[in-house]
Amino acid sequence: MTISSPVLRNSMRLILPITLLYAMYAMLKGHHEPGGGFIGGMIFATAICTYRMSHGALAQLRLMPVHPRVLIFLGLGLALGTSVIPLLLGEPFLRSAVGEFHLPFSSHPFHYASAMAFDLGVMLVVVGVGVGMITQLSEELE
Amino acid sequence: MKLENLIILFVAIPMGTGVIGVLLKQRVQIARVLGVLSFLATSALAVGLLVHLRSHPTGILVSQMGAWPAPFGISVVFDSLSGLLLAASSLVALGCYVHSFSTVEPTAEKRYFHALVQLLMFGVNLAFLTGDLFNLFVSFEIMLMASYCLLTFGGTRLQMTQAYKYVLLNLIGSTVFVIGAGLVYGMTGTLNFADLALFVAERQAQGRALPPGFAALSIALLLVFGLKGAIFPLWFWLPDTYYTCNVSIAGLFAGMLTKVGIYAIARTFPMIFAHGGSDAAKIVMPILAISAAFTMFLGVLGAVSHHNIRRILAVHVISQVGYMVFGLALMTQIALAGCLFYMIQHMVVKSCLFLCCGIIERHTGTDDLDRSGGLLRRDWYLALVFFIAAMSLVGLPPLSGFFGKLVIVREGWDTRWWLSIFGLLTGALTLLSMLKIWSYCFWSPQAAAIERTPENLPNRGSLRPAYAGATLLVLVALFLGFGAQPVYEIAFRAGRQLADPDEYIVAVLGPGALDEVAKYRATSAQLAAGRAAEVTP
Numbered sequence: 001m002t003i004s005s006p007v008l009r010n011s012m013r014l015i016l017p018i019t020l021l022y023a024m025y026a027m028l029k030g031h032h033e034p035g036g037g038f039i040g041g042m043i044f045a046t047a048i049c050t051y052r053m054s055h056g057a058l059a060q061l062r063l064m065p066v067h068p069r070v071l072i073f074l075g076l077g078l079a080l081g082t083s084v085i086p087l088l089l090g091e092p093f094l095r096s097a098v099g100e101f102h103l104p105f106s107s108h109p110f111h112y113a114s115a116m117a118f119d120l121g122v123m124l125v126v127v128g129v130g131v132g133m134i135t136q137l138s139e140e141l142e
Numbered sequence: 143m144k145l146e147n148l149i150i151l152f153v154a155i156p157m158g159t160g161v162i163g164v165l166l167k168q169r170v171q172i173a174r175v176l177g178v179l180s181f182l183a184t185s186a187l188a189v190g191l192l193v194h195l196r197s198h199p200t201g202i203l204v205s206q207m208g209a210w211p212a213p214f215g216i217s218v219v220f221d222s223l224s225g226l227l228l229a230a231s232s233l234v235a236l237g238c239y240v241h242s243f244s245t246v247e248p249t250a251e252k253r254y255f256h257a258l259v260q261l262l263m264f265g266v267n268l269a270f271l272t273g274d275l276f277n278l279f280v281s282f283e284i285m286l287m288a289s290y291c292l293l294t295f296g297g298t299r300l301q302m303t304q305a306y307k308y309v310l311l312n313l314i315g316s317t318v319f320v321i322g323a324g325l326v327y328g329m330t331g332t333l334n335f336a337d338l339a340l341f342v343a344e345r346q347a348q349g350r351a352l353p354p355g356f357a358a359l360s361i362a363l364l365l366v367f368g369l370k371g372a373i374f375p376l377w378f379w380l381p382d383t384y385y386t387c388n389v390s391i392a393g394l395f396a397g398m399l400t401k402v403g404i405y406a407i408a409r410t411f412p413m414i415f416a417h418g419g420s421d422a423a424k425i426v427m428p429i430l431a432i433s434a435a436f437t438m439f440l441g442v443l444g445a446v447s448h449h450n451i452r453r454i455l456a457v458h459v460i461s462q463v464g465y466m467v468f469g470l471a472l473m474t475q476i477a478l479a480g481c482l483f484y485m486i487q488h489m490v491v492k493s494c495l496f497l498c499c500g501i502i503e504r505h506t507g508t509d510d511l512d513r514s515g516g517l518l519r520r521d522w523y524l525a526l527v528f529f530i531a532a533m534s535l536v537g538l539p540p541l542s543g544f545f546g547k548l549v550i551v552r553e554g555w556d557t558r559w560w561l562s563i564f565g566l567l568t569g570a571l572t573l574l575s576m577l578k579i580w581s582y583c584f585w586s587p588q589a590a591a592i593e594r595t596p597e598n599l600p601n602r603g604s605l606r607p608a609y610a611g612a613t614l615l616v617l618v619a620l621f622l623g624f625g626a627q628p629v630y631e632i633a634f635r636a637g638r639q640l641a642d643p644d645e646y647i648v649a650v651l652g653p654g655a656l657d658e659v660a661k662y663r664a665t666s667a668q669l670a671a672g673r674a675a676e677v678t679p
Contacts, residue, residue: 069164076161084154093150093218094208 008054019047027123028116037119041126048127049134057135057142068132075124082117094118145194146205149220151187152228152271155180156264163257173256174243180260181236184267188229191220192632201225201635202649204273212651213337217273219650222636223482224270226629227405230486231270233618234397234493235263241497241611242390244604245504250295250388262288262394269402273650275323275333278406282319282370286312289399293387301386308383311369319366322359329353336650339413339643340659342420347662357422360415364407364426371403373467374436377460381444384456389503390611392452393496396459397489404466404485412473413643423473430471435564438464442571451499451509451579455492458575461568462488462535468561469550479637480549483630487534487542487622494531494615498524501608502583511579515586523609525584527616532576534619537569542622545630 023044030036052060086095096115103110159180166173195201200221207216220228239259246255265285272278293305327333330341330353345352369376380400384392416423441461448454466488469481499509501524506514518525530541537543547569554562622629639645647655 069167073161073165076157076164080154080158080161084158087147087150087154090144090147092147092205092207092209093154094216096208 002056003053005054012051012054016047016051019043019050023047023123027119030119031111031113031116037122038126040119041123042130044123045127045130045134048131052134052138057138060135064131068128068135071124071128072132075121075126075128077121078124079118079121082114082121085114145191146203148187149191149203149205149271150207150218152184152220152232152267153218153264155183156260156267160257160260160264163260164254166256167252167254170248170251170256177239177256177260178236181232181239181263184263185229185232185236188225188232192222192225192229195222195225196628196632200639200645200649201632202639202646204650212273213332213334216277217334217336217650218271219273219335219646220271221639221646221649222632223405223409223640226482226486226632226636227270227401227489228267230489230618231263231266231398231401234489234615235259235266235394237497237611237615237618238390238394238397238493239611240614241393241500241608242388243607245390245500245608246388247296253295254291255295258288258291259394262292262398264288266398266402270405273335275326275335275338275410278409279316279319279323282402282406283316285399285402286316289395292391292395293383295388295391298386304382304386308379311379315366315369318362322362322366325355325359325362329356329359334650335409335413336643336647336655338410339417340647340651340655342414342417343643343647343656343659344662346417346420347659347666349666352420352422356415356420357425360411360422360426361429363410363415364429367403367406367410368433369403370399371407371467372400372437372460372463373403374433374440374464377437377441377463380460381453381456384459385450385452389452389496389500392456393493393500396456396496397493400459400463401466401485401489404463404470404481407467407470408478408481408485408640411470412478412640413646416473417643418473418641427471427473430467431558431561434464434467434471435561436464437461437467438568439564442568442575445575446571446578449511451502451511451514451583452496454575454579455495455499458535458572459492461572462492464568465547465550465565468554468565471561472550472554472557473641474553475634475637475641477550477553477637478640479630479633480546480553482633482636483622483626484543484546484550486629487546487619490615490618490622491531491534491542494612494619495528495535497608497612497615498528498531501605501612502528504605504608506583511582514583516584518584524612527612528584529580530616531619532580534623536573536576540623542619542626545623545626549630 023040026035026043027037027040030040048060048064051063083094087093096113098113100109100111159176162176163173202219202221205218206212207218262285265281265288268281269278269285272281290305290309293308294301323333330338332338332341342352372380384396411426416426438461441457441464444457445454445461448457465484466481469477469484502514502517503509505517505521508514534541534543537547547565551562551565554565644656
């Protein structure tokens, strides 16, 4: 369902990028602090759905031109893939590779873990499920 | 590659196939091939590991997820109990899945049917493998989610009504389960089965009582597992649910879903919640015994009273679950082994009967006994398969059911003779109900009065997968009968490890885990010896 309010339409231009950025931040932060793929995905999906409310279904489709099913597939595939790779290296399932690298222009080392890819997969699944459900329900309303 | 790491493939293969199945929504043929390959792979892996582990000292393989050490991380354990169940469930899934090619509606097939079957088995396999209570809950949920969808594929009014009941009941069950898991964690500080067993063993060795409320917790979890396993008096959801869905799916459910509940009892109660002689055991054991008697006997009475093949078979599931609960209620090594053997043979045989029922329905267009007949002459092969499966269920000596019942009934004779008598009576009534189907459907001379519509016209070509699925399962059933010896060797080891979880604890938690307990045991043995020495002079 679309709400034709100019206030919402215009403020979405600000809300959408900030929310998407915050979603990514919440996802990445989750490795050590509260946050993670699930909550990041929820925030991401909320942003997309709000955009659908303000700009309509077509605009949302242009913003996210994939079927939610594909997102679920990619997310689950990514999560499963990252968990299976350690098996090939003789490590237990879900084992995470960790390390640090230096970003240019930063003295602070950046800690990474391959579990981040798993989290990204979770995020994709949650976005897929969230957007898919809302789309399905609002299509029925429309 | 280390063998331990491989056991997670039981979970990863169906999950991966299910994920690919989501994308292959329209490509039915590819999805079918992939699905068959997935079940073949898990069956081969399970059988291979079981054979390989026969010479292993404990027969337990443990993989710690992400290499996090045992009580903190997630342990995945493949022991004799899980191994036998995984092998049986993968083979049953293969049979039912192949059978479904000729019974499932094309519309349903394009609505994630293949993905859902894989995800159902993902949940079931995870339940058999997992080493902690919370992941058992998670796997139950995965399995139930898939089963909700599979139940409502037709979208008919009747299906929705039954599925509504089923979903509601299972939601209540899951809520109690997760509350129970939370309380277990609060009481003991761990959810890992091995760690819980260690907690109980430690308390017992020290002669201290378990925390107050532990018995109540056992009862709450028994309620949850009993609801999934359809034991008395929590069975009411089962007959209608299996009656309304697709017949191959009904076969799969009849094989899997109740057994997962029984497995959960078998895994947690002898080791933890009702471990030898604790207060909880004193309450749980009589409940299990009474429940077993009612489940066996009332279930089979229900089966005798029905007049539809599918209803008879569905109600029969309950009665057979009673035998397993009987084995659990005795909780000795041998009885637990018998219970395990009965579980796997029942999975195979009951699913096979459902698959036969599917073929019968296609032949006659109905599963009403009055309106079908003369099938023996029309399809002798189906009659043969059905007869073998039915007699295995009844427990005619060289067939699989006999060996299951023999061990349980004999073991029960000394301590709970009344249960054994109920068991034997139930066996006789089972024979009666199976003969009822046999004589009405196959033996009765009059040809079935069928309205021949294009849908129910039997077509050998389209039924070929159905015959293949049923044949596979009947062969497995025959193997379980004639090859009962090697299977029982593994089952006895499983029973021993359940009744005395020391090997399991050491395998999961590491070699030093039992040191503390051993010290206490040695001291109390010394004390006992000292006391005995004081008494004798």
